[in-house]
Amino acid sequence: MTISRSTRRLLAAVTGLVLVVLYAPLALVVVNSFNTSQALTWPPSGFTTQWWQRAAVNPGAHDAILTSLTVAACATVMALVLGTLLGLAMQRYSFFGKDTVNLLVVLPIALPGIVTGIALSNAFSSILGVRLGFFTLVVAHATFCIVTVFNNVQARLRRMGGNLEEASADLGAGMWTTFRLVTLPQLRSALLAGGLLAFALSFDEIIVTTFAAGPGVTTLPVWILTNLFRPGQAPIVNVVAVVMIVVSVAPIWLAQRLSSDPTDTTRAIH
């Protein structure tokens, strides 16, 4: 298909425009983090670095980031294990009820967060009698993160086919050996991509978190939300957001480098 020059230009312009729209609000966040006004109003009232200074010594923000990182890491690990097992089962076998299982994995992310949130908190506290806390939060997050790993693993397995595994088995390797030496290495970048998205999803989740986190578990989004209810904290929230955007470049860049196939990182989104 030959695409005319003007079409190419038009598409480039559209893409450029979308990027501008995508980044303009983020730029505003950066500007506001230096704005003397506490209420995030335009135009900025003046320039100040005091929010950056205050954020730098704000233990609440630091703890919240740490909590979010820990929760996201734990949820990601669980999602990686469960998602991989499920991916292997679904792609390598056919069985009765497969469609239902597929739907089941998708549901926790497809249903509104508030539904998942009140369902889980209701189940934890009324049915199971578990104290809400760090653990319940990780369980809740892992539940909706499974799908990202699962989809990446499944897509990779589909493309890989079963030939190598069969060859390995023919050569006498046991199941575990085959998995460790043949399947896993090929899954590496898919796992990375799926894990990265699981991590990002968990890190930014607020609605389920509100319902599933117990006392003393303040993740970053929860910290941000509660700080809007405290006087004069909004600009510090902006600083933290800017830092998070900048810091996020590293894992994304790393994922791009580590994955041989660029589509894998985009799959990371799903």
Added chain:
Amino acid sequence: MRTIPTRSATSRTLGGAIAALSLITLSACGSDSGDSSTGAVEKLGKNEGEVSILAWPGYVEDGSTDPEVDWVSSFEKETGCQVTAKVYGTSDEAFNLAKSGEYDVVAASGDLTLRMIAAGEAAEVNTDLIPNYEGIYDFLKDREWNTVDGKNYGIPHGYGANLLMYNTEDVSPAPTSWKAVFEDAPEHKGKVTAYDSPIYIADAAVYLMAHQPDLGIENPYSLDEKQLAAAVDLLKAQRASVGEYWSDYTKTQASFETGDTVVGTTWQVIANLIDPKKASVEAILPSEGATGWNDTWMISSKAKSPNCAYAWLDHISDPEVNAQATEYFGEAPNSDKACEFASEGHCETFHAGDEKYAEKIWFWNTPIEKCLDGRTDVKCTDYQDWTKAWAEIKG
């Protein structure tokens, strides 16, 4: 360090159980049996070493938001009770969390306290065990949102009124009545704001009390079906002019500064925060009076650390601590002594201790079926009805 008399754990649990039981009976019968025996503990025991607190943001600050803002560390040092705090965004959320039984202390607004008591979630509080209780303003003590049938269920914290704020350039002549957000609201269509909670229905009731006396509203939190319907109609009419409802500081502060909002309900602290260079605003207590809040520190009937809970109630009522906490949140403290510790002008701005002013405030209370104004011939609408009505008003 304060010495606290010891008391065996069994009798404490028993006391708590009795308190809870008597409450359940009480709420079931809906009337006072005139029983003089108290369910509250009579002596305190050894501090348990930890206490978990459920509160509005800004009520339990340990320096992690701002190193300057810290009244938890001193408490932990003095009492050995380690504090874990959880903040909530709405009274409903707090109620759900409190029911889990995981919190020893709950800072509850008036739209929550009676529900806590009715559900048997709040323990009776023996105010004699809280030395700082004495200094608290009398007009906050033994009020219907913290005391039921003569029994105290908590300690009053700070208080404040839901004021009428307007942009002096856009709204003239200067309003003196809530009429500005009701009948006159269409003049500022799309630029009117109101507090986003079912309890805001009481603001409409306060207005109706003054302007439609034939409705017979005696207490804005005690509305029968007809009275509620009138308030709902008023609010539905207002809805057409409302630009947005607010529930957090930042949102309403910003919208007054940008001019998205020019008139509506506010808190004194928000009025103070608004940059005069961006918008010139005035906040007043209208002629009809206003609704307001006086939050209550309650102890859970399932508290695992009741001694530390008592210690916290005393700590937060300590004049110096109370001054710090209420000033940070932006409300009047609970005692004259606290005013000695508050910054210059704080108590004047917030009318602390001004009884005349406080008399004009209808402090938040929980609407329940049993009419709070003493009527027995009708059933009043309860908080659930108000929640449904509020959703309908917003549409």
Added chain:
Amino acid sequence: MTLSSISSTLSRRPGIRLGLLLAAPLTWLVLVYVVALAALLVTAFWTIDSFTNELERTFTLDNIREITGEALYRTVTLRTLGVALLVTLIDCAIALPVGFYMAKIASRRSRHLLVIAFLMPLWASYLVKALAWRSLLSHGGLLDWAGGLVGLGSPGFGFTAIVLTQAYIWLPYVILPVYAAYERVPDSLLDAAGDLGARPALTFRTVVLPLVVPGLVAGSIFSFSLTMGDYITVNIVGGANQMLGNLVYINSGSNLPLAAAIALIPIVVIMIYLALVRRTGALENL
């Protein structure tokens, strides 16, 4: 039994192998999620004692009657559906050309950069993005100022603001699977169509689009269902509006049965949506 003998037993018994693979994830999903969801749905048929806030476990259809009977729920459902559909349409309309440009026109190097550029905003907090839009949309805000140059103003807070903000927040979630779908369309296929004389527009419509649809639908599941359940953005930029999420939220504290009944609405809508799109194979493309 040694590890290797377990291993060899397993390789002879695919059924057991499958069982072992499925055991952990299925137990997790069923125990944690299905049970919780079922418990919530059952709650929709109970009531609550308004005084003590204790659940009364007696079967009643009152809540269901209320949400199907009251005009409020119809209005809010329609509004929520409207927002979700508009957001999805906008995001798809943007993703189609942008994804095509990224996958088929941009050079390999800029393709990498573009992918990173579309991934990065995902890491900025959702709340912060919503607040930034609040600032953009406000009276005298950046949008008012920029719009003023071409004779338009900011739409202010309200329905339009919700649509714009949500479309913004979920856009990367739609662009990336669409891009991935374009990537999977072999260039040789496009060339073949061209060689056979098909004009670019025809090739796009008859060859490319059908292959991209699964990616598009996968993205739409995100934009659609994330919008359906949102209540925080609505509070920030929605003016006086409320959506289904808000109704669930305000009732979740004082009346869980009613909240559960309201939650049935988005659940049913999304189930229907999933059932409709299932045939496109989108679920595997998420």
